[in-house]
Amino acid sequence: MGNEPEWKVDKQPTWLVAAIKKTITDLPGGYSEAAEWIGVTENSLFNRLRSEGDQIFPLGWAMVLQRAGGSHQIADAVARNSNGVFVPLADVDDVDNGDINQRLMESVEWIGKHSQYIRKATADGVIDAEERAQIEEHSYQVMAKWQEHLTLLFRVFCAPEKSDAREYAAPGALAKNSTLCMEK
Structure with missing residues (x-):
């Protein structure tokens, strides 16, 4: 086992534990609230988050806590450690052009911060x-804000596989010709 890559023998990576802990501490009631959501004791949570412990924190529990807190820190951590980006999907019924443009502006703002830094x-x-x-x-x-922008843009203005984009889009050139969004 000494010759195995670190990622192969790490049954509960520190980056995941950190994301779970951050998700828990961001809950208004912290560990006590987390324990209530899961239906276990606080000690049970602590035992599963010890770095050298013999127990692991179940992914299902982590997802319950992430949803309870309204965050996506665990999804972000998994995406980052998979060399990807997590892009939350908004409910298309709650999206308008302003929301799409807002994501674009947030991306531009982050590019500016990034460039200065x-x-x-x-x-x-x-x-x-x-x-x-x-x-x-x-x-x-x-990357996340840019992908949110593109995802919303295409979900609102492109035709779903078995539907027509005109149902969802405001009047305009894109909504009139659904073949513009088809992959080639």
Whole structure:
């Protein structure tokens, strides 16, 4: 087992534990509220989040807590550690052009923050660990907001496989020709 890659033998990675702990501490009642949501004792939660413990925190519990807190920290952590980006999907019935444009503006704002920070971080010719973490966070936010924008844009203005986009879209050129959104 000593020759195995770290990711292969790590039954409960520290990044996942950190995301679960953050999800719990963000609940208004913290660990006591989390224990109520799951139906276990606080000690049971602590035991499953110990770094050298013999128990693991069930993914189902983590998802219940994430939903209870209205966050997506665990999904973000899994996406990041899978070299991806988590993109929450809004209910299309609650989306209008303003929401789509808002996601675009948020992406542009994150690009601006990212650009300013890159200048600052590279001014001395070296990116240290703290700067790298900040750059990765900014990059993740840029990608997530951009994907949210694109996802909403296409979900609202493109025809679903067995429907017509005109049902969902405001009048306009895109809504009139549903073949514009088809993949080639």
